[in-house]
Every structure is written in C-alpha cells, then in structure tokens.
Amino acid sequence: MPGGVVQITVRHGNVVRRVEVPVNGTLTADTLGAAFLPPDSLPGVPLALLKEGALGVDAFLAQVLPVAVGTLSEGVAYGLIVGQDNSYVVHEREAQDLQKKVEELEAEVERLRRALEEARTVSKELEQEKEATEVEVKEEVERTTLKGSLGNPYVVRADGKGDAQSIREALELCCEGGHVHVQPGTYTETLQLPDKVHVFGDADAEGNLPWVTGADGDPPLLSRAVGTTIRRLQLRPTENGTVDAAIVTAGDLVVEECNLVGRIHISGGEVHLRRNRIHNSKAGGIFVHGPDVQATVEENDVAHNAHAGFFVSGGANPRVYKNIIHENMQVGVGVSKGGRGIFEDNDVWGNGFSGVQVKEDGDPVVRRNKIRDGQQAGVLVWKRGRGTFEENEISNNAFAGIEVREEGDPVVRGNRLFDGRHVGLLVHMEGRGTFEENEMWNHAKSGILVREQGHPVIYRNRIHDGLGSGILIVKEGKGEYRENEVWNNAEGGVEVYDHANPTVEGNRIHENHENGIFIGASGCGVFAGNDAWANALAGVEVREEGNPVVVGNRIHDNQENGVVVHMGGRGTFSNNDVWANEKSGFGVQNGGSVTARGNRIHDNKLVGITVMEGGSGSFEENDVWGNNEAEICLGGKPCNVVVQRNVIHDGKRSIWFEEDGYAQDAILHENTIFGYNNASQLQIP
Numbered sequence: 001m002p003g004g005v006v007q008i009t010v011r012h013g014n015v016v017r018r019v020e021v022p023v024n025g026t027l028t029a030d031t032l033g034a035a036f037l038p039p040d041s042l043p044g045v046p047l048a049l050l051k052e053g054a055l056g057v058d059a060f061l062a063q064v065l066p067v068a069v070g071t072l073s074e075g076v077a078y079g080l081i082v083g084q085d086n087s088y089v090v091h092e093r094e095a096q097d098l099q100k101k102v103e104e105l106e107a108e109v110e111r112l113r114r115a116l117e118e119a120r121t122v123s124k125e126l127e128q129e130k131e132a133t134e135v136e137v138k139e140e141v142e143r144t145t146l147k148g149s150l151g152n153p154y155v156v157r158a159d160g161k162g163d164a165q166s167i168r169e170a171l172e173l174c175c176e177g178g179h180v181h182v183q184p185g186t187y188t189e190t191l192q193l194p195d196k197v198h199v200f201g202d203a204d205a206e207g208n209l210p211w212v213t214g215a216d217g218d219p220p221l222l223s224r225a226v227g228t229t230i231r232r233l234q235l236r237p238t239e240n241g242t243v244d245a246a247i248v249t250a251g252d253l254v255v256e257e258c259n260l261v262g263r264i265h266i267s268g269g270e271v272h273l274r275r276n277r278i279h280n281s282k283a284g285g286i287f288v289h290g291p292d293v294q295a296t297v298e299e300n301d302v303a304h305n306a307h308a309g310f311f312v313s314g315g316a317n318p319r320v321y322k323n324i325i326h327e328n329m330q331v332g333v334g335v336s337k338g339g340r341g342i343f344e345d346n347d348v349w350g351n352g353f354s355g356v357q358v359k360e361d362g363d364p365v366v367r368r369n370k371i372r373d374g375q376q377a378g379v380l381v382w383k384r385g386r387g388t389f390e391e392n393e394i395s396n397n398a399f400a401g402i403e404v405r406e407e408g409d410p411v412v413r414g415n416r417l418f419d420g421r422h423v424g425l426l427v428h429m430e431g432r433g434t435f436e437e438n439e440m441w442n443h444a445k446s447g448i449l450v451r452e453q454g455h456p457v458i459y460r461n462r463i464h465d466g467l468g469s470g471i472l473i474v475k476e477g478k479g480e481y482r483e484n485e486v487w488n489n490a491e492g493g494v495e496v497y498d499h500a501n502p503t504v505e506g507n508r509i510h511e512n513h514e515n516g517i518f519i520g521a522s523g524c525g526v527f528a529g530n531d532a533w534a535n536a537l538a539g540v541e542v543r544e545e546g547n548p549v550v551v552g553n554r555i556h557d558n559q560e561n562g563v564v565v566h567m568g569g570r571g572t573f574s575n576n577d578v579w580a581n582e583k584s585g586f587g588v589q590n591g592g593s594v595t596a597r598g599n600r601i602h603d604n605k606l607v608g609i610t611v612m613e614g615g616s617g618s619f620e621e622n623d624v625w626g627n628n629e630a631e632i633c634l635g636g637k638p639c640n641v642v643v644q645r646n647v648i649h650d651g652k653r654s655i656w657f658e659e660d661g662y663a664q665d666a667i668l669h670e671n672t673i674f675g676y677n678n679a680s681q682l683q684i685p
Helices: 029-035 058-063 096-145 167-173
Strands: 005-012 015-022 046-050 065-068 070-073 076-082 088-092 154-156 179-182 186-188 198-201 211-213 221-223 228-231 234-236 244-248 252-256 263-266 270-274 277-279 286-289 294-298 301-303 310-313 319-321 324-326 333-335 342-344 347-349 356-358 365-367 370-372 379-381 388-390 393-395 402-405 411-413 416-418 425-428 434-436 439-441 448-450 457-459 462-464 471-473 480-482 485-487 494-497 503-505 508-510 517-520 526-528 531-533 540-543 549-551 554-556 563-566 572-574 577-579 586-589 593-597 600-602 607-611 616-620 623-625 630-634 641-644 647-649 655-657 667-669 672-674
Touching: 154 167, 167 179, 234 244, 563 593, 586 593, 586 616, 600 607, 607 616, 607 623, 623 630, 630 641, 630 647
Parallel strands: 046 065, 154 179, 179 198, 186 211, 198 228, 211 234, 221 244, 228 252, 244 263, 252 270, 263 286, 270 294, 277 301, 286 310, 294 319, 301 324, 310 333, 319 342, 324 347, 333 356, 342 365, 347 370, 356 379, 365 388, 370 393, 379 402, 388 411, 393 416, 402 425, 411 434, 416 439, 425 448, 434 457, 439 462, 448 471, 457 480, 462 485, 471 494, 480 503, 485 508, 494 517, 503 526, 508 531, 517 540, 526 549, 531 554, 540 563, 549 572, 554 577, 563 586, 572 593, 577 600, 586 607, 593 616, 600 623, 607 630, 616 641, 623 647, 630 655, 641 667, 647 672
Antiparallel strands: 005 015, 005 046, 005 070, 070 076, 076 088
C-alpha cells in the first residue's frame, strides 16, 4: 500500500468513516476524533474498525467493543493493541478468532432485526383479532338483547298477554335471525315461515306443549324458507282437512322434538328431522319424493300411521338413521319409483305389511337395522326393486324373513335371519338376487325356499337349526348354490323336487335330520363338489322321477346309504367318493335306475353297490373296495344292470348274487377283481 499507510474503516453507531494510519504507527483518540469521534469517547464506547479480512486481538476486545480490524499490506493480517496512553497501535497478529466474533455479532444483529419484524407482524395480527372480537361482542350483545333475539324473543300467548296472540303475528314482527317462543295453548293457523327465523314451543308445568292446527283445511306448516328451525311444537291437521301436518317444498328447515299427528310431506329443499314423534296419520308418516330433496331423518319415533311409516319415491335419496318405525298399518319403510336412500341402525318392528318393501326400481342401502315382528315378510323386494341389504338382523316375522319376487334383484350380504315364523328366505315368481355370507337359523319352515322360476345366487351362507329343510327348491325353482354350509336342520339339508333345476356346488351339508341331499318328484339339477356327511338318512336320495347329475362329491359317514335311488328315481353319478356310510355306498331298488361311472366306493358298513327289487342301471369304471359285506350285491327279478370295467378288490365278497333272484338279467363284463381269499370271486347262494 503506498506510503506505508493503512486505511481503516471505523463504525460508531450508524456512522462509518475511513482513517489512515502509518504502518506500525499509533491510532489515538485524536486520530479518530479527526474522523468523527469526540476525544472522550475512547476507550469504553462501542467502536468497530472493520475491513475485508480476518483479524483478532483478545486484549483489544477486552477494552474496545465490539471489534477493531486493520490491514497494512495484502495478505498480512494486523490487529490493534491498547497502549498505556490509551493509544491504539497497529500490530501484526493472528486474527481468526476476532473475525469469527465479528460474524457472530453480525448474525445476532440479523436475528434481532428479524425478531423485530416478527414482533411487528404479531402485533398487527393481535390488533386485527381485537377488532374482530369487538365486532363479535357487539353482535352478541345485539343478539341477546334486541327484541326478537335469542335472549329476548317474541313471546306468543293465546290469551293475548304476550308480544303477539298468534304465531303468524310474531313472525311478521321478526327480522332475519329472529326467535319466537310459543306458550302452551291451541293455535288454529297455517304457518308460512320466513327465512332464518326460529320458532320454539315452551312447555307448561305439566309438560304440555303448544298445538298448532291448520286453518281452512290447510296443514299447520308450509315451508319454503331458508335457515329456519321448528322445535317442540305439536302439529296436526284439522279433522276434515288435509292428511299432512307439514309440507316442505323448498328451502332449508330443521324440525326437532316436535309431535306431528299427521304426515310430513317433503318434495324439495334440505330438511332435517330429529327426535320427533310422527304418528296416527291418516296416510303415511313421512313421505319423501323428488330428486331435489336432501333429507336427513334421525332418532324419530314413527308409529301407528295408516299407510307406510316412511316412504321414498321419485329419485329421492334421504339419509335415515337410528329411527324407531313401528306398528304402522302397512309397511314400515317403502322405497319405490327410483327412490334410494341410506337406512342405517333403525329399529323397524310390528308393522302390518313388510318391515321394508322395495319395488319399481327402488334401490336403497339398508344397513345394520333390526327388522322384526312384522305381520308379513321382514323385507320384500319385488316389481324390479333392487337394493343393498347388509348386516341387518331380521327376526320373528310372520312370513319370510326376506321375500324376493317379480324380478326383484337385491344384494343381500352379511345379514342374520333367525327365529322366523315361516322361511328365512323366499325367492319365487321370477325373483332373483345375490345372497352372500348371511346366517339363517331357527325358522319354522325352510331356511331358504326357492320356487316358481326363482333364480337366486346363494353363496357362502350358513343355514342351520331350522324346523324344515335347510334349502328347499321346488316348482321349477332354479338358482346357483355355492359354498354354503347347511347343517342340523329338522328335514333334509338340500331338497329339490317338482321340476326344480338348481346348480348346487361346493357346499358342506351335514348332520341334518333326514337326507343330506334329496331329489324327487321330477326334480333335477347339477350337484358338484359338495361334501355330504353325517346326515340321519342318506347322503343323497333320488326318487319319483328325480334325475340329477351328481359329480365329484364326497358322500360319507351318513346313517343309512351314501346314495339311494328308488321309486322311479334316476340320475347320473360320476367321480364321487362314497365311503364309510352305515349301509350301502350305492343302493338302487324299486324301479330306481342310475348311471354310475368313475366313482370310488369303499369302506361302507354293508355293501359297496346294491341293486335289488327291480333296480337297474349301469356301473362302469368304478373303484369298489373294502366294503364290509360285499363290494356288489345283485338280486331281484328283473335285475337289469350292467357292471363293466370296474375294479373290485380287497373286501369280504366281490360280487354277491342275492338268494331267490340270481340277477339273471345282469351283465358283468371286463371287471378286474382281486384281493380275495376265496376260490370263487363270484358268490351265488
């Protein structure tokens, strides 16, 4: 640097100056004062000598705050040391510590600056909150003190001692947000509510609430208003007027804790019905229709109405929760003409027709309800009705727990049907539906009855402990029955007759008090992959022109025959496993006729295959072994049976011709017989 002089930047407060000091020279108060400081300001005052570089002197930092820095030549760092005469001598030193302190002090200054900005922001927000609170306080004071406010409502008294003698007069006095309290008495008028007005009834000492009866045959309440509340009033139409206690066509209305003796008719708007009693209407209790309706109905008591307790139509889609709907003269809940709705956690009981009825493209969701004690079916879905029914309890109804007919097609999943006075499920007259994972027990008749072109899908249900059959399919009934468990029913597990033609696959059918599977009276169907065991009679019985196809089943441990075909029954049996039954594996007699191919028939307590007393059929390519008395027993006149290409082995007798019959018409051809100790494989008494 020219002349051996260093330039030093000096900061004092907000003032910055530059001074020049000779190399190894002295920086005195006079030198600084010449720049901008008074002589008595040093030492002991905040002073910063700054430059581009890094210098540090601990002794200097102890005397002059916060920093002093200087540089005499490029690449050489210097500091300032305080002399005895309070002078400041430029001296070469290592200065990294001093620069670090400079940076820390600058960072602290920046932090304080930001903190100040944040404090100003918080202060502004607090000021805004204060202003908003003052507005709210002002509004609350007005709300609770102005006439018509919540704290100072208009009072209606029929004796004229209130602010108004009629509710209509009080409503005319009210402005938006006003409140009207109605004292006990009877008010003959029709309320047409303005927007955002709240009408409350007050009870007397005995708990009596005010009555409002319609004037001139009109209903007590007509509403198109927005933001309006009715609470604790009693509404009823005049004796010779309309059936409606209230009509809502638009707006936004809340009706709470009221007593309505008449129907509430909702065709538009957003309506909330909570904790009301709706009863003794000459029509229905609640009628909701129209696609523009938004209705929420919860915790109401709907009873003793002449028609339905609750009826939905015309595309309406209400939300209906936790209501008690009971003892109505027709249905409890009806959904029709494209109506929908969500019905959850309601108690529907004791209604004169069905508890829930769906028809004409109705499609509700019915979930977790109790549907009980009805005078007809618990649930009826018909005339193209649909719907989703989940997790309901359906019990003690006089007719079917669920009835589906006339193109009804619901989805029924995870319900519990029990203690019914008729069947659990009835599908008939071309009804359909999908029934999954339901449990049905203790019905007075069959668990499931399908007839007259009914065609359901029955999948993974549990059907047990009924007083009739588990599943009964008759009179041209159809359907698919897959992976169900059917047990401990008083009659057969699955019974098919009268030209019924189901598909029965993969079911577990056991411990029923008659047959596991019964096919009779021209019944037919496909029975595949079922497990039929421990039934009180046969695993499978076919009679009276029954003619099933029985493929790939497990038929075992039944108390009589595994399979019995008799009295004109027929059937095709292939690839079944038939074992450990108390009598024969197959018993064919009294005009029965079978085609049995590729079956495994073994370890039965009497005979593997018995054909007696006019039985006939063809037994081909079966594997027959280990049966207790004989593998095959033939007898009677005639005995039109063909036994060919079977493997017969490892039992007490192979083929046994019964006494007095000799089975003269039997044809035995190309059978493989082995594993017997006797010299003759054929035994003729």
